[in-house]
Structures are given as structure tokens and as C-alpha cells.
Amino acid sequence: MSEHSIEVNHLVKKYGGFTAVNNISFTVAKGDFFGFLGPNGAGKTTTLRILSTLLRKTSGEVKVAGYDVDREPNAVRRKIGFAMQDISLDNLASGWENLQLLGVLYGLSPADARKRAGELLGVVGLSKVADKWVTSYSGGMRRRLDLAGVLMHDPEILFLDEPTQGLDPQARRIIWDYLRKLNNEGSTVVLTTHYMEEADALCRELAFIDKGTIVRSGTPAKLKAQLGGEQIILTFGSADQAEKAIAVVTPLLEKETPAVTENRLQATVKEAGKIAPKVITKLESAKLFPASINITQPTLEDIFVKLVGHTIQEEDESNLIKGRDPFVEGRM
């Protein structure tokens, strides 16, 4: 058996002349927590829909849980759970009914489906409202019920498309904790998000995706290291002092010229802890005294901007303008 839950080789998805996913390859190890990070329209959802058998690929090879998504879709479906971006529930049914139907469709007996539904409703804190129609649930409750539905058949691999979008911080924290728990219990988790802090908090492996291409992948720490180190930020009493400090500081900064914004001087260095005392000593001898000195770790946002040239909040308009519609474009 493969040590990978997911193996994707040269995956391409085209809608007419538009390429939504452009020749991407990646693997996800069993038990990993993998994240796709990128702006809306970057190809994250399309990729997940192909992995979950909802959308037919144009070319490439995709194996999920060891099964080819085209040749053995039902084998794949038994192994996966997919929480889609738009919460999809039967609104004219109760929490119980929603979960039990999914249970029996995944092969559980009615008694087992009821038992499992009861357990999961307790886990996601919806036992008290389980008999009410879903239309009366709040957004956070709907998301939790949706997640419970995904877990009814105890899937090996979880796909989560923007699982906390639109949720308040408290509801988001509850979902995060539960996803960590599932992952610790052995589930492989693949999520898409455009929230940097979510990716940083949850994922052990990340892939930056933009315009249908994986720009870079690796662990969050490895990706941050690729920026070249930490940020050292010196704040002076005046812009004039900051300007004067450039010439003093630059020789210590490994070829990098610091950037100045008003009275702030900022540079990226590999070993900020070692360089900072030297910078202060040099500035003192030049009679320049910074009001503060800060050393910060780069964020994933910094890395994304450096690699892609725009922030993750900027949607890929080329995709939106073309108005992609997966229903019209076909799926399986």
C-alpha cells in the first residue's frame, strides 16, 4: 500500500479555453494535515472537486486512498468526506434526519446510523436542537452539522473547502480544535483556505496556489525560511534620523538595503538575534538612537506576496470574469 493518501500527477482542468488547474503535482502523506492556500479563483476548489470525484479532470492522474478517481469513484467516495464551501444540508429536515440519511447512504444500518448520528450530534454540540429543522440553525450550527455529516462514515480522508469562512472567531476556534483532534486520531485532512492564520495554525504541509499553479509547497517553517529570515524593524524619532541610519546599518545587512517608511527602517535578515546588538552599537557610535527595535517572524502572507506579487485577498479576476460554472461545465 502507498504511504500517500493522495497522489496527484500533472493534473489539468480546462473549461473551454480557460485553464483552471494547470499541471499541478503533489502528494499528501497518510495522517498529514495539508492546506491549499491561495486567493479566491486560484483553483483550490476545482482541485478539491476533482479529488472528491465531483468534477472530471481534463488530464493527469489522481489517486485518492490508492484508488483512481475516474476508474473507481465509489471506492474513493467510501474513503472520503467532503465539507464543501457552501454548507449543503437538507434544510427541510432535522439534524437527526440529515445525519441518518447520510449514514444509510454510506452503508450503515438504520440502527448504526442513528447511533453514530447521536454520537456526532453530541460531539458537535447540537444534541439539544437535533429534532429541529436545519432552517432554524445559525451559521455556526449549520457548519458543525455539515461537518458531522461528513464524518458519519468515519472517512480516512477529509476534504474541507474553506471550512471556517464566514464564522465568528469563537466558532472558528471550535472547528479548528475539532479538526486537530480528528487529525491526531489518524485522519488525513486536506483543506483550502485564504485565511493565512488558519493555514499557519493547522497545516503541517502547505501549497501556495495561484492562477491554477502550485507556486511553492512545504512546511510553514520551511516556507518562511525561504523568505530569507526575520524582519528587523527600527523606529526612530524622526524620518531624518531613519534616513541617516540607512548608511550606518546597510553594511551589517548581508547585501540587503533596508526599506524606509517615514521614521521606520525595515530589513530582512537571516539571524536577527545576532545582528541586532551590532546594529545598536553601530547606531550609538553614529549618535543615532532608535526609539524601538523589533524582530518579527515573517508571516505566510509575506511569503505569498514575495512569491506571487500580490496579496491573497486579491481575487483572481480572470477566473471570476469568465463566470465558471461547474454545473454547466460538467462533473461526475
Added chain:
Amino acid sequence: MQTLNFLREIKYLFIRGLKQSLRPVPALIPSLFMPAFFLIIFSAAFTSLINLPGFSGKSYLVFYAPVAILQAIFFSSGDAGIDLVVDITSGYFDKLLIAPIRHVSIIIGKLIGVGLRAAVQAGIVILIILLMGGKIVTGLPGLLVILLLGGLFGMAWSGIGMTIALLTKNQRATQSSFILFFPFTFITTAQLPLSLLSGWYKTAVQLNPVTYILEAFRSLTSNGWQTHTIWVGFMVAAGVAVLTIGSTLLSFRKTVS
């Protein structure tokens, strides 16, 4: 084993589809009110028409009763497309598609639910007819045949709405299929017997398949066991079902492949 699983899937999806079509209960009122409304109004307004030749001297209520049954079936089965498009636009349809089931069971389960609901609503309208003084001359066996034909035609009619739902994924477009109810119901022998019609209208009535289903109902409610008429009604309903359910399945295949 696979067949058993398939039947099991259909059973659960049928139960779910039936629940969906019966909820919320107040939404069922128009589909029962409209046939009852037309029955009461027309049987009062056209009382004198029975003096014309071709009505055999029976009351207009007796003549119009099968139209009310037909309308109950139209109104109940017309909701199937709406229910489907709601599933599609809400994403629930995708949830069913990623379940390890035979996809066609989604449509079959829904069709069986539609057929049952059409038969039940036809039964309720028959009860109203009986309460208003009407009769089912073929008795209990005739009633069962009416419900059977009603269920079959309900499934057939629902295929139109479901096809539009699958092709457009749009609620308003699907809802617009409602307008088909008017020509298919009224360009028939709904108001007058065929012998009193003439010209292009008579031709249009004879070309309308619903005319034959209506006449089968009329045979069972008021004319007695006219075997040929009833048989033709079933054959026409089956023919329409082949066309509409066939187009539903083709559209479904296009959507999911």
C-alpha cells in the same frame, strides 16, 4: 447484493424525497385548493351545459370531476422540479453525488415519491368530489385504477420540471414550467365533450395526450368500465413518461458526467 443495495438506496432517497415534497405542510394547500376551487366554481357556473347533447344528462360536477383529479396530479407533480433545483442550488445534490451510491437512484427515488404524492392528492380530491355529491361509478376497483394512472401520469409530468431543473439549475426557469399546465389541461375535453368541439380546437384537443388520460379518468369516474379508453389512457401516460423521464435521465447524465 448490489441489487439489494440499489433498492435500499432508492428506498431511503424515496423517503427523503417524499418528506421534502410534503414540507412545509402549508405549502401543500395551493395544490389541493386549486383543483377544489375549479371544481366548485365550474360545476356551479356550467350547470345548464348538461342540457346540451353529448352530456348524457349527468350533472356538470360528474362531468368535471376527472378534471379536478387531473389538476391535483398536475399541481403535486409540478413541485418535483422545484425540489430538485433547490437541492442543486443549495449544494445538497453534490452531497448526494459524492455518496457511494448509484447516481440514478437519486432520480428514481424522487420519481417514486412524486408518483405516491400524486396518487394521494388525487385521492384527497376524489374525497372532496364524493363529499360534494359526486360518484365513482366503477367503485373501489375503479378508484384504485384512478390512483394507479394518476401516479403514473404524475411521474411522467414531473419529468418536465426535473429536466428543466437539471438543464438550467435555475429556480425561476424551473418554476416557469408551470405555464404548461394551462394548455395541457384546458385544450382537452375538460369543459365540453369531444362531440361538441369543432375546427382547429378539436384537432388540438385530439393531439393533446392529456385528453386521453382525462377520458380514461372520466370513464372510471362517470362512464363506467370503457376498457379501450382506460387502456389508451395508460398507454399514453406511459408514452409521455418514456419521453419526459427519458429526457430527465439524459439531462441528469449530462449534469453528472
